[in-house]
Amino acid sequence: MSYELQVNGKRHRVDTDADTPLLYVLRNDLQLNGAKFGCGLGQCGACTVMLDGAPVMSCIVPVSVVGKRPVRTVEGLGTVDKPGVLQQAFIDEQAAQCGYCIAGMIMRAQALLDKHPAPTDAQIRSHMMPNLCRCGTHMRILRAVRRAADTLRGQAGGGRS
Template sequence: MPTYQLQVNGKTQTVDLDSDTPLLYALRDNLGLHGPKFGCGLGQCGACTVLFNGTATRSCVLPVSAVGDARITTLEGLGTPEQPHPVQKAFIEEQAVQCGYCINGMVMTSVGLLAQNPKPSEAQIRDALAGNLCRCGTHSRIVRAVKRAAGTPVKEA
């Protein structure tokens, strides 16, 4: 079985896995990181999203052999309970979390969006988040949270 050196949340991690093992499995099963979730296994729901060199990427369809020396950031690598990442803080302030199924993907996609476009319009936010499935319908609160994190005035609901 090949050995891979992964750069995850600022640390080098070593895993012994088959080359076609999805990155998601390495993160959850081998490294004990549970921010990225298994949702559909097809890269369509967004629950498994991580930042791959700063870009929101579906980890369930990315084989560990394709990671190379890329920097991987999971939800656990963004902030701490004492000092959450600005997007995490905004999600808390807007009470954007309900069941938790989509939240990893929503947060990680939002962080990736704001890194590329610090002041997105509401349409750009909605477009960026469109690939993340949400079961409980907290979309309006999620959009408000991303606006808050971007420093855009938020209308109170």
């Protein structure tokens, strides 16, 4: 079956089975390899992307349910040469150790900051809880999210007259 997806602001047509996980389409058909296959059961968060602004575990989202809702992956936040604010905060805080969970962590954090630009530490912890980091860089990840929130608030305030 053929599906038209909007991913990172671009339209893509893919031919696949209705029950194919969105993760497989992103990685295999669109060569967007930021989201990782971790557990395949929606329990670890390594595959987290945003679907219509909400974080979802793409390993358990069939492509057939995406419809016209926009998909955003870590590749849609910035580039190697010009990382997005949140990506830069993760770099600055050295939040990645092995790096496997980081794309999913960044996407979950981006969804939080899009809805709550000034989250409390408790909100950050609660929102990030579904995603697992086996290396134990949780404190650095929390600092990176706080840093990005502070940066974004500074940018918003700096542009006003």
